[in-house]
Amino acid sequence: MNRNNFLPHVALALVLILVAAFAGQLRRWQKQWKSQVRIIPAEKKHPATIDEIALTDSLHLGRPEILVRFKPGVSEETIDRITSQLNDRVEDRIENAPGLDAIDDLDNEDATELVAQYSKMPEVEYAEENYEISLPDAVEGPLVPVLPHDPQFSDQWALSNEGQRGGKKGADISAPLAWATTTGSDKVVVAVLDSGVDYNHADLVNNMWVRPANLPPYHDDDLGIIDDVNGFDAIDNSSDPMDDNGHGTHCAGIIGAEGSNDIGIAGVDWKVQIMPLKFMNAGGFGTTKDAIEAINYVIERKKAGVNVRIISASWGSTQKSRALEDIIRKAYEEGILFVAAAGNSSTNNDRAPHFPSSYNVPNVVSVAALDRNDQLASFSNYGPKSVAIAAPGVDILSTWLGNEYEEKSGTSMATPVVAGVAALVLANEPGLTVDELKKKLLTSVDKLDSLNGKVTSGGRINAAKAVE
Amino acid sequence: MSLTKEDALSKAQKDLAKRLNVEESSIKEKSTDEVDFPDMALGAGTEDEMSGQMLTRGWRIRLDSAGKTFEYRADKNQVRLFNFKGKNYKI
Numbered sequence: 436m437n438r439n440n441f442l443p444h445v446a447l448a449l450v451l452i453l454v455a456a457f458a459g460q461l462r463r464w465q466k467q468w469k470s471q472v473r474i475i476p477a478e479k480k481h482p483a484t485i486d487e488i489a490l491t492d493s494l495h496l497g498r499p500e501i502l503v504r505f506k507p508g509v510s511e512e513t514i515d516r517i518t519s520q521l522n523d524r525v526e527d528r529i530e531n532a533p534g535l536d537a538i539d540d541l542d543n544e545d546a547t548e549l550v551a552q553y554s555k556m557p558e559v560e561y562a563e564e565n566y567e568i569s570l571p572d573a574v575e576g577p578l579v580p581v582l583p584h585d586p587q588f589s590d591q592w593a594l595s596n597e598g599q600r601g602g603k604k605g606a607d608i609s610a611p612l613a614w615a616t617t618t619g620s621d622k623v624v625v626a627v628l629d630s631g632v633d634y635n636h637a638d639l640v641n642n643m644w645v646r647p648a649n650l651p652p653y654h655d656d657d658l659g660i661i662d663d664v665n666g667f668d669a670i671d672n673s674s675d676p677m678d679d680n681g682h683g684t685h686c687a688g689i690i691g692a693e694g695s696n697d698i699g700i701a702g703v704d705w706k707v708q709i710m711p712l713k714f715m716n717a718g719g720f721g722t723t724k725d726a727i728e729a730i731n732y733v734i735e736r737k738k739a740g741v742n743v744r745i746i747s748a749s750w751g752s753t754q755k756s757r758a759l760e761d762i763i764r765k766a767y768e769e770g771i772l773f774v775a776a777a778g779n780s781s782t783n784n785d786r787a788p789h790f791p792s793s794y795n796v797p798n799v800v801s802v803a804a805l806d807r808n809d810q811l812a813s814f815s816n817y818g819p820k821s822v823a824i825a826a827p828g829v830d831i832l833s834t835w836l837g838n839e840y841e842e843k844s845g846t847s848m849a850t851p852v853v854a855g856v857a858a859l860v861l862a863n864e865p866g867l868t869v870d871e872l873k874k875k876l877l878t879s880v881d882k883l884d885s886l887n888g889k890v891t892s893g894g895r896i897n898a899a900k901a902v903e
Numbered sequence: 904m905s906l907t908k909e910d911a912l913s914k915a916q917k918d919l920a921k922r923l924n925v926e927e928s929s930i931k932e933k934s935t936d937e938v939d940f941p942d943m944a945l946g947a948g949t950e951d952e953m954s955g956q957m958l959t960r961g962w963r964i965r966l967d968s969a970g971k972t973f974e975y976r977a978d979k980n981q982v983r984l985f986n987f988k989g990k991n992y993k994i
Contacts, residue, residue: 630955680980682943682955718980719943720954750953752944776956779941814941814958845942845957 499526499537500546503553504560507534513558521552537565578899580611581618583695583705587840591700592807593689593827593852600830602807606895608826608852610703613859613898618694619704620862624743625690625854626733628726629683629750631676631713634665636684636834638692638699644710650739653732666711669728670721676713681836683711685843686749688834689851690858699840700832703855703898704862710736710743715750723756730762737769744861744872747854748775749847751789760794767798770869774854776846777803777816784818793821798869800857800876803890804828804849810885815846817889823877824892826852856898863902875901908935908962911977915964918984918994919973933965933972945976947983947991 505514511528518524518538526539540549546564553562582588582595589599594610596602624644634643646652646664653663658672666676678684687709694705712729715721730746737743746766763773773796778789784801792801801822804812806829811817815828828849835841853876860875861867867875879901880894887893906914912935920927940946940961944954961978974985975994982994 680943680955682957685957715943715953715955719957719959720948720952723951723953726953749957750955752948752953754948754951756951779956779958780946843957845955847955847957850956 499539499565500544501538501540501549501553501562502565503536503538503562504532505534505536505558506560509534509558517556517558523549534560578612578615581614582611583614583701584697585692585695585699585701586697587700587832590832590842593831594701594703596807600807603809606805606807606809606827608703608856608895609897609899610701613856613902614694614705616899616902617859617863619691619702619706619859620865621706621708622742622865623704623745623858623861624708624710624741625704625745625747625858626710626712626743627683627687627690627747627851628712628714628729628733629678629686629747630680630715630717630719630721631668631678631683632666632687632709632711633678633681633684633834633836634676634709634711636688636836637838638696638834639684639687639709641693641696642691642702642704642707642709644708644741647741650741653735655731655735663732666713667729667732668713669725669732670713670716672728676711678711678713678836679717680715680719681841682715682719682749682843682847683713684835685831685833685841686747686847686851687711688840689831689848690747690855692834699834703852704858707855707858707862710741721750723754723759726750727759727762730759730766733771734762734766734769737771742865743771744869745772745774745854745857747851748773748791749845749850751776751778751792753787753789755788755790759791760796763791763794763799764796767796767869771798772800772854772857772869772872773798774800774802774850774857776850777801777818777822779804779814779845779847780816781814782816784816784821788821789816793818798873800824800853800873802826802828802846802849802853803886804844804846805883805885805895806830809883809895811889812844812846814844815849819888819891822890824853824880824894824896825849825883825886825890826856826896828852853896856896856901859898860901879903905979906977906982907979908977911962911975911982912964914982914994915966915975915977915984918975918982919966919968922984922987923968925968929968931967933967934963935965936963937961938963940976940978944991945978945981945983945985947976947985949991949993 596607598604691707692702694701714725775792826849831848
């Protein structure tokens, strides 16, 4: 080899090697790409995602309907004549594949028929539809569970059961997965109709409803004006619903103990507004009349513009009251869900009803209690016709009087779990009607053998499914 | 008000003596057991009463008067007479 020609030859060799390497990499990229995408026929488009639109635009796909490979020797003039006769046009000639043309049909004929037409022609080697390429659905990725920073969260088996204290892993409401979608909203108000709420509890104080400055004090023709800054006490018809029992504070914490605040526990809703209402006294019992008065208050506040969409009612008796039923129906007409405890007598509510949970009013959701092994709690009432759903209700840790926390059991505890999930759903879909909200809760359950023939839905509430 | 077991027993004995119109000393304690009642009315709700549906720790007090047994239910907040002539009473 001539020494003067040596360098140009080396340079040429290097270029060839680089081209070959690039071509190899190109093929690998092509293979990878094919394995990651799914292909949808152009004429069978679904509503495009933003990613799909971007990809389609970047590849200039979507306009030519078919790809046709003409046989060797067929001239461009012949191809133009054929396409012109069919009122088509060559949209692009693929230079590196002689005879391969992307053809656009100007009549917008169906791509399948076009393929059939071209395939019959003697000049054509093959014809196929121009498929649109889109990214796979998996690009959105699975939801990642979200865990709160609350020191006693690991004791809240109802929210996340890891098998602690002999429980069954997964026997919970899937709260961390739900929190990947929403942790609640301070736009949603939940009325806790109970023994009042300790609205100064450190884990509740930031999630308590406070009457907005632009909302006038509560006025009742018989009771007069009540300055309901913190809620309503129907026992004394006063403005102070402070809890002197603990039951209402416990229920409030289950719904909405502030989440991830490095204090105590997390509520089903990290953010929510708890409207405290008191109709039960320090002993934990109250009258039907005061319950009615408190529900009336909720309805009036809803009418005045407060977004109170849920009443959590962890109480009841076997006494039926037509008046109580009527006011709950009125709440339904105002778009308020009424979540009620099924009762703790281990009996069948279909045969021995428990009220208000057994009222046949569309907004009533009757709740049974489950233990940490997904078994119906030994004390829980049930009813394949009259009890709608089950939720964790045994050894439930929540807020108590004096900035304390206690574990309690009962359908009282299962009820605010469901009320809390309802609030999560509304945080995610605020426009739902009360009927849609109830349906969403009952169709989002995990079916359990232990609940077969025990509750209407046959399952335990699942927050993650409810907010999907 | 936070009742002890002894307070509750004493209140129950006084109440029964009054209802039966007998001397308090004739009312004998048969048993007092610590139990979980099904609700906050201790499973002894009265007419027109709603109660929290939370299991409530308290005492079942059985008293004897002239060979008949009467049941009282109590916790730190209250004492109730259970199923006396078909009715429950808050004491």
